[in-house]
Amino acid sequence: MLAVVVVSIVYVLETTGDSMVRDSANQRVEAQVETVAQSLGQLSNNIGTVALTIADILSVDDTEAQIEQKLATLLSNANIKNVVASGGFWPEPYLYNPSKAKASVFIAFNEDGSYRRVADYNDASARPYQIEEWYAPARWSVPGSAYWSRAYIDPYTQEPMVTCSVPIYAEGVFFGVVTIDVRLAELQAFLTRSGQKLGGYLAMFDRSGRLMSDAESVTQGSPRFGPLPTAREIAASEPQFSELALVISVATQGDHLVRQSNHKLQTLAKSMVQASPDIDIGYALSIASEMVPDESLFQGSERLFTHRLQNDPMLQEPTLVFGRILPASNWMLVGALPERLLLVEATTLKNDLFFAMALVGILLVGVTYAAIHFYVVRPMAKVRLALIEQRGDGPFSPIDYTEQDELGMLVCEFNDISTDLVDAREKALDAARAKQLFLANISHEIRTPMNGILGATTLMQDEPMTGKQAEYLSVIAHSSRGLMSLINNILDFSKMESNHLKLEEAPFDLEQVGRYVHDLMLPTIKDKHQLCFEYEFDEHCPRRFVGDAHRIEQVMLNLVSNALKFTENGLVKLKIGVSKQGGLYSGVVVRVTDTGVGIPSDKYKLIFDEFQQADASTTRRFGGSGLGLAITKQLVDLMGGDISIASKVGRGSQFDVSLPLQIENDVSNETAQALISQHLDAFSGKQCLLVEDNAINRMIAEKMLSKLGFSIDIARDGVVALEKAALRSYDIIFMDIQMPRMDGLEATRHIRASQNMNQSTPIVAMTANVLKDDIWRCISNGMQGHIGKPLRENDIYAACVKIMSHEFES
Incomplete structure (x- = not known):
């Protein structure tokens, strides 16, 4: 067998292999020539680029001294200075200087690198440079291209040269050329x-x-x-x-x-x-x-x-x-x-190839023999038994083998396992898709009526009412926010399961976030007359940080809500401070303490699991989904922080959250407040188009936008929106997504494709579709922002400031 391999190698090398080796040697030499060609091509490209740069920066208003300085500077470019002999600016007759037919600015380099001005070409008795071979063709060169002349002997330096010429245009009219002369030596x-x-x-x-x-x-x-x-x-x-x-x-x-x-x-x-x-x-x-x-x-x-x-x-x-x-x-x-x-190179290559192929052939024969003996025949029975024992445990792939032998029996077992795995995977994917679709639908269907409830509640709180009415309205607002918190927790948990939750990085005021949480949760303890809820912000703690303010707010809300829920009397306190290492700032500490029921030490880990509470009986007494602390733990981990708990049954609990937030040093709080005031004034008189088919949502959005100072036009679907956008210019358009006749995405595409005055007007989605894919579809279809329902005035304000900021700056 070995002799057959060696003879085959020799035969191949002496027949087809000989021509292949010769071709390979030729290609290697040709590649060397190509390398030289590429070096020369790169040099010519560099020279052309410098010439184009000179043509771009020269101005018809430049003085001769300015032109001379620009030429000297750019022609001294390190990539080309070794081959450049001279260069110049050669205008058409009477264009640069109305009194001169020849007004060139030409410099030549000396051997020591200095340069001198050469005016011989401008002499009245000299031949017009406009008829030179290096000048005339440039009249027809495409702007941005370079023309290379034929080789010639320079009449003044008597050196062999070649010239690169680039046309200059002034307001679309041929004005002259820029040249760079290259020494052929x-x-x-x-x-x-x-x-x-x-x-x-x-x-x-x-x-x-x-x-x-x-x-x-x-x-x-x-x-x-x-x-x-x-x-x-x-x-x-x-x-x-x-x-x-x-x-x-x-x-x-x-x-x-x-x-x-x-x-x-x-x-x-x-x-x-x-x-x-x-x-x-x-x-x-x-x-x-x-x-x-x-x-x-x-x-x-x-x-x-x-x-x-x-x-x-x-x-x-x-x-x-x-x-x-x-x-x-x-x-x-x-x-x-x-x-x-x-031929020498080809022979050497052929000999090297022969020895390499011979060695490979010998190894191949030996390895093939050993492989057949050791890796096919003997292991088959063992492999079959191993596959039976491992059924369903590994990512196997089916093998197509129909022979009725030992290997065939092995493949049969293998394919059974693979079929089970494929079926299980498809079922899991179907379940994941169904879950995602359900979450998207339930989110949209709940957010739409909740937008009406929360929006109307927010607007009613600004109206005069009796104390009893205010109390009832507070109950509605609190219950609505509780429901929205539950919905958001479920959606966030789903995102975390699929690793789709992303953090934002933006400046924010940490003290305002904590105060918002305190003000939001304070009305929930009106019925607990013996319970006090306090908020403290450490005076040594900076206020401005960079991070995801919404997620930090969510962490605080979950911890405070949990503490208020399990505390009937006494004190619940939210405190924000800093942690230090070696006397230096190392992070922010959010501490929530309560005097509630407490948690047994053996339940510390359990409470951070989803759908779990410290005691199953508390689910009936206190309520809750069991997701709040689980989501809090995952959010803290995602932000690179840490959460710890200290608790005693019957005396209360303390949760500490450490977050390595970056301090923002660029913008002071006073500056931020000034910017907000400036933006609020800027919304006054701004024209917006509100596109919304739901009457309740339309009313809520209209009221909130009016409070920000907008003048509002209404469109009830995408078709009406297109008609209004064609008749009047708007500063911003707020677009619902799911509407009859024409949805918001299609309407946005039509506006962007139109040639009317609103083609580039900012468009912001105002929709109950709030999943990541929904937001991506809005942005990819031409929108600049997204506001989820239920609507909040702060969200509308933040989106308007972000998207319309260029107007405030101007």
Whole structure:
């Protein structure tokens, strides 16, 4: 078996493997050429980016000194300064200076890095720079693009260079160009070093086929033609270069016939020829094809070529030549490597591959034999028994195997277990979905009438009434809030079970939160004449913190409600203070003490479990769902805090909650109060649209919004809302979700898609749909906020301040 494997490896390597290894070697060399091309491409991109930046920051109102300073600063960019020779600003005649046809600002860098102003181009006897080949094509360049000229000898410095030109537009009119001149000597040095590392040589040509590298290095030190020759000129003087020159010329020129037949390119090319005597029609077509991309013309990836020379004139041996077009500048990079080196690399690679495959083959034979013997035959009986013992305990997956052998019996047992697991999982998912749907429905259906009850109660408390009426109204308010607290506890418990409860991080006043809890719960002890409820806020405790004020309020309410419920006489006290470590602030401590029935020490852990109380009999005596303390414990844990209890039966209990809240130092309480007053004044005269189909909810919302100063328009469904939004501009829109004819989500989408004055008006959901998914649907459909029912004036005020804050700032 081992001999068969070795023979197979040798056969594969000597047939298909040989060509694959050669191709792999070629690809590695080509990748090295591509790396050099990417480096040059990155350099040209950096230069183009600097030129575009100069064009963006130059202003027609800049003085020549300001332009000169901007040029000097940006041309000294560390990414390009080693190759930059000069740069300038070249305006159209009489545009920058109405009295001058030539008003360029041109600077050249000295060898020590300093620069000098060169004004030769502005001389009256000098040739107009507007007809130069590096200037004229920029007239037709797309704004934001760069044009690279052909290689040339600078008439003043006598250095070989290439220029990057970027057009400048002033109010949509072509104003001139910004140029950066690049020394080709620096590029030649880079190509020489890279070619030596490659083991061959590298050369570069511009789009016209003109050699940008040192001609003497290509022709072994004895050129018989002028500087910056084209590939055809080199071939004419050195016939041995003819084959390579032909390949380069074809690649740089592209499909000349297609260009000639393209009317749009022809028109653009003729305009360039008329603009500059240095541009002929063929070169102009090449430039135009870059400015007007067309599917029928060569694209950058199509210009990549690989060519084999039987006898390279430089290396004097068979050579592989790789060509790569640089997209940004349309330069062609040519890399040549002796075929001899490729064969050596391919042979080495093939030998390494043979030994690796042989080793793998030997190991595979040995491992296969051992695996069949030790891991298939012998363990089967043991595995079957293990699966029977573990039925239903693990996440197994069914296996499709129908053979009536030992393995088949094993698979049969395995599939039975998998079926049971899948069924159980589906039932659990169905139950979870049904539970979620039930909670969503019951939340909406209860919150809708509760909004009417609580809203009307809140509004009635501001009206004059007898003492008895006020007492009855207080009972209604307390009972309603108790019911809402129970509903919220059930929903929060469901969120915690599914890990969907998220905390907010926002500034808040801790003293106000504690006082709100005290004021809210104080009316509940009117019937307990011998019970006193006190609130104390430590004077050394900061007031402003960052955290989830609503959840902290919920923790306090649960603890205070629990204490009041189990205390008939004596004292219940809510105290807020700080904890310190080493004399430094370490957190906030919320302490609730009572003189109630107390809790046995063996029940401390039990009371934090859901649906549990210290004594089952207390459920009938005191009532309660058994969720309050369970939710409190989970909220405290979620906030990174800790809750502890100390209690004695018959004497009372003390609950301590430690929370590592962050102190807010940026906004003082006085500043916050000033902002609130400012916002309240700002709501006066604001126009809002209230979209609500339920008459009771509509009445409640209208009253609360009026108290905040809003002027209100009413819409009874989404259709009417669209009609009103098309006729009048509003500062904010309050939108119910479940309505006849058109719901709030669809109405919001229509408003956002419209072109009327309310397209960007803030829209706030005002709905009994309060689950996380409901809020997400509101926001994803274009709303800016969400207010849950039952409505509270504080919630409406907070949402308005948050969403309309940009108006107050302005």
